[in-house]
Amino acid sequence: MKLLIIEDEPELASSMMAYLRQENYICDSAGGYREAMMKTESWDYDSIIRDITLPDGSVLQVLQDLKKNHKSDGVIIISARNSIDDRIHGLKLGADDYLVKPFHLSELAARVAAIIRRKMYDGNNTISFQEISIDTMANEVSVDHKHVELTGKEYQLLLYLISNKGKVIPKNALMAHLWIEEMGYGESFDFIYTHIKNLRKKLQQQGCRDYIKSVYGIGYKLTDK
């Protein structure tokens, strides 16, 4: 998997690259429009992550150029603007996803994974982790081919954990992913705890080992070690 991150803020670019590299993606970064154009012309990327407010070259220009070269697949826009109009605008420009700053790296990884899944596994929408497998088309989970009945939130939680396997995911990121705007300021992380507890129980009932580890109250980690 080859990714290109177009971000003029080196600090942010390097964090994103480091995190995604650990997910076994091959990451390139470009600080501006020219560099990005050069790189997209030379290489084929599975996903391009780009900041919408780059100093040189308008957003429209980059996306149009990418489209012209048939390289518009898998673009994730990162923007500081979070209104619905901005999102729609971004998606209309041909982006596949729209991520609002500030975001958690785990969220970025989950979005990248989703895009690559959509792109790569035509007809085969199953991702697996040990004995757990998820059919992302049917939104179904099974453990050793035994069906596990999950609620919507539990399903999203599991998918998110698998997309970030081996990583500590902070509770804030889980809250943001599952509830987005509905709750204020991590009103209570008990919700996360409850959902994780139920998810664990349901998986274990089908004979799944417990891979979800709690990390010092800061978050959770899906690991087979």
Added chain:
Amino acid sequence: MKLQAQYNRITIVSTLFILLIAAAGYYFLLRYVLTSQLDEALKVEEAEINDYIKKHESLPAPTVYKDQRISFEPTAGAGRRSFKNLGTFNPDDNKDESSRQLLFPVKVNGADYMVSVTKSLETTEDLVWIILFSTIALIVLLTAILFFTNRFLLKKLWQPFRNTLSSIKEFNLSAPAAITMQPTKITEFRELNESIRMMAKKVMKDYQSLKDFTDHASHEMQTPLAIINSRLDTLIQEPELSEKSMQQVQGVYKATEKLSRLCQSLLLLARIENHQYTVTQLVTVDELLQEKTTEMQEWVNAKSLTITMDLHPLQITMSHELADIMISNLLRNAIRHTDAHGNINLQTNGHQLLISNTGKTALDKNRIFARFYKSDYSEGSGLGLAIVQHICEQYHFTLGYDFKESQHCFSISFI
């Protein structure tokens, strides 16, 4: 007191005063002039009588001719020459009439006589009175004309000022339209209008740059916040971090999230004030309310709250995004500030939305919708209700708060 009334009072009182004094002065002057004319005529008579006596050495016959009488009376010793006013009885008209008399001494053949020449003052008096009455009539007429011209002319003259005033009253800082002034030919008002236009322009420009600043600042802050978050996300992957360090990180996460939400809220306020939500559609409030309640159900369950609903169809035309934010904020507010096992009541009717929840003490009605107003224990940003109010202001909805029977009650009237 109105400028016009004040002006009227001053001009009319002073005009009346001056005209009355003038009338009195006129009366006396006229009388004086006419009397001296009469005296001249009497003197001419005197000269004629003296001539006659000199020529004939006898007295002329006493005559009564028209309004003039001449008579002679013998006196002992020479009398003094004098003019006087008389109220003599006129047997012709059978009434008293005033007259002017000249008495002068003459000597005929060594005998002293007093000659009296009397001329009726009647015509003179009549003339004076006619002149006086016409003057007073003129004064009254003049005052009346003055009063009405003041009334209408001033009203017309000050019309541009009143137009300007109503323009200022209608001026709304957050409205996108510039201030409109009706053109006027009067230099002073033109200057006034021009100054106001310039001032309004400057105020609007400053206000706009302030809003732009909020917008930019909020945006610019998102990138550093993203860096903090990403660094923290990387940091917590370190296996050797202690539990204590993790707790520190958790604190930073929380603060970052709070700051980010604060920026987003400020941004939203700026966007509402900038009228950037122009797309409107028909929003079914009761359905939206139900939808949002379902989304927050988990939270409601966790606090064991009871939600009662009395929803009747309610449709309004507004931005769907803002309607969503407005209802979410009110609902989130109610859930957050209701103690466990409390009640929340949602009501809609044809033109009103009511959200009430159990509470202990009333909130400060005057400050509740102000930015950054919040109770000491509130976890919120203090911007939620300010945002609701801004949205309501944009669409001219009436947002109200009331506390009765241990219930905080927020209402939005859509008419």
